[in-house]
Amino acid sequence: MASEVAQIPAEETPAVAAAEKSEEPEKSAAPPADSAAAPAAAPAVEKAEDADGEKKDGEAGKHDKQQDGEEPKKDEAVAAPVAAKSEAPPAQKFNVHKTNFEKDIIYLYQFSRTPLLPSLSPYCLKVETWLRLVGLKYENVDHKMRFRSKKGQLPFIELNGEEIADSAIIIKELSSKYEKYLDSGLTAEQRNVSYATIAMLENHLIWIIFYWRAKYPDNVLKGYKVNLQHALGLRLPNSILNFFFKITFGRKWFQGTKKLKAHGIGVHSAEEIEEFGKDDLKVLSEMLDCKPFFFGDEPTTLDVVAFAVLSQLHYLSKDIAYPLRDYMTEKCPNLIGHVSRMKDKCFPDWDEICTKLDLNAHIPKPEPETKEGKEGGEQEKSNEQEGTEGDKIEKELEKDKSNEKESTEENKEKEETK
Numbered sequence: 559m560a561s562e563v564a565q566i567p568a569e570e571t572p573a574v575a576a577a578e579k580s581e582e583p584e585k586s587a588a589p590p591a592d593s594a595a596a597p598a599a600a601p602a603v604e605k606a607e608d609a610d611g612e613k614k615d616g617e618a619g620k621h622d623k624q625q626d627g628e629e630p631k632k633d634e635a636v637a638a639p640v641a642a643k644s645e646a647p648p649a650q651k652f653n654v655h656k657t658n659f660e661k662d663i664i665y666l667y668q669f670s671r672t673p674l675l676p677s678l679s680p681y682c683l684k685v686e687t688w689l690r691l692v693g694l695k696y697e698n699v700d701h702k703m704r705f706r707s708k709k710g711q712l713p714f715i716e717l718n719g720e721e722i723a724d725s726a727i728i729i730k731e732l733s734s735k736y737e738k739y740l741d742s743g744l745t746a747e748q749r750n751v752s753y754a755t756i757a758m759l760e761n762h763l764i765w766i767i768f769y770w771r772a773k774y775p776d777n778v779l780k781g782y783k784v785n786l787q788h789a790l791g792l793r794l795p796n797s798i799l800n801f802f803f804k805i806t807f808g809r810k811w812f813q814g815t816k817k818l819k820a821h822g823i824g825v826h827s828a829e830e831i832e833e834f835g836k837d838d839l840k841v842l843s844e845m846l847d848c849k850p851f852f853f854g855d856e857p858t859t860l861d862v863v864a865f866a867v868l869s870q871l872h873y874l875s876k877d878i879a880y881p882l883r884d885y886m887t888e889k890c891p892n893l894i895g896h897v898s899r900m901k902d903k904c905f906p907d908w909d910e911i912c913t914k915l916d917l918n919a920h921i922p923k924p925e926p927e928t929k930e931g932k933e934g935g936e937q938e939k940s941n942e943q944e945g946t947e948g949d950k951i952e953k954e955l956e957k958d959k960s961n962e963k964e965s966t967e968e969n970k971e972k973e974e975t976k
Contacts, residue, residue: 652719655705661718664689664696664732667705668713670789671915672782675873676905680764681725682713684866688729690904690920691857692738698917702791729859740858748853752860755845755852758838759867765823766835767870770880772814773828775804781878788915835882836889842868843890850899857900864893865900872897 656665666689668682677683689696696715699705707714707723714723715732722728733739741749771778778784779800786792786799818824823831842864851857852864871883872894886893901908907919 654716654719654721656699656716659716659719664694665716666696666698666713667701668698669703671911671917672784673912674782674875675869676911678782679712680866680870683869684863685713685725685728687862687866687904691862694736697921700917703789744853744858752858755860756863759863763835763838764867765821766831769818769823769831777878781874783875832881836885839886839890843893846892846896861900865897868893868897
């Protein structure tokens with residue numbers, strides 16, 4: 559654009575125009591052949607030269623001021639906005655699902671709600687519990703379980719146009735960004751114990767629960783009262799959706815058994831796997847003992863993970879037989895108390911979540927304006943009606959008073975005539 563502006567011919571400056579004009583009288587002022595006219599013409603030429611000299615000086619001064627920077631040239635003034643336009647940065651594009659995001663709002667992608675549990679995924683429940691415990695602003699995205707992270711996982715979050723996947727990495731990144739460290743008060747030994755116990759929960763006990771779910775898919779739907787129509791956002795009846803769920807889950811059972819065998823838990827018998835789960839619960843119960851939380855009076859990251867995993871057992875419907883849940887209820891009552899304390903602390907809206915299946919029950923809902931307008935209009939109408947009725951009553955009372963006065967005056971007149 560600057561080169562295009564340079565090609566535009568510049569206007570003539572006033573000094574150049576005045577110089578060209580000043581040359582014309584000098585040519586015409588040459589002495590004629592008649593020498594008698596020369597003395598008369600000389601004063602006229604001198605006056606013309608003086609006038610032209612003053613013009614030249616004035617115009618030259620203006621030209622010098624422009625060169626000194628007091629008055630910008632026209633071509634420079636045109637080039638400035640053109641250069642500014644060319645330097646404008648292009649709009650940034652974000653490779654996220656939530657393109658109309660708000661700054662510093664954490665958008666959480668997880669599974670849909672159930673009538674007994676906020677999330678069937680212990681990893682999803684872990685992230686949401688942590689977000690509530692540290693008090694960060696977040697919003698669940700109702701994606702009907704259609705989206706996965708770039709790693710193919712749930713949960714994942716989006717923050718300021720950036721995706722973060724895996725529950726452990728999410729908590730680590732957010733803790734560093736917002737300086738929310740639940741384990742800052744722990745000693746080095748306690749942190750090591752917490753790390754090892756979380757590894758036991760997420761890499762052993764969770765896989766024992768997944769083994770039961772993979773083996774009994776029908777009990778998963780019944781035990782958590784899953785509404786597939788709501789969870790998937792489909793119009794088909796739940797009976798048809800449940801049928802297809804069993805078929806697809808049965809096909810995935812072969813893939814699931816491969817994963818379970820690759821993990822190592824799937825090579826054992828059902829009785830052996832059950833014993834492994836009971837041993838894990840016993841260790842957790844002995845660690846907790848009679849404390850409200852694992853390391854004292856305040857919850858830490860271990861309490862968050864333990865709550866997310868143990869809730870999957872505790873809130874399973876009693877109509878479904880599950881020996882591991884019954885063992886925790888009978889032999890580890892302190893773990894049941896721990897789950898209840900974490901629930902009351904982090905999910906005061908638990909009942910609302912499970913009854914309404916609302917992903918964002920924690921966000922205040924704006925009151926509808928239409929109802930307020932109707933109520934306000936009804937109140938105004940009622941006030942107007944009350945006002946008109948009051949006016950009518952006052953008028954009737956005034957009439958009664960006037961009638962009484964007239965009657966008393968008539969009686970007085972009658973008595974005087976008598």
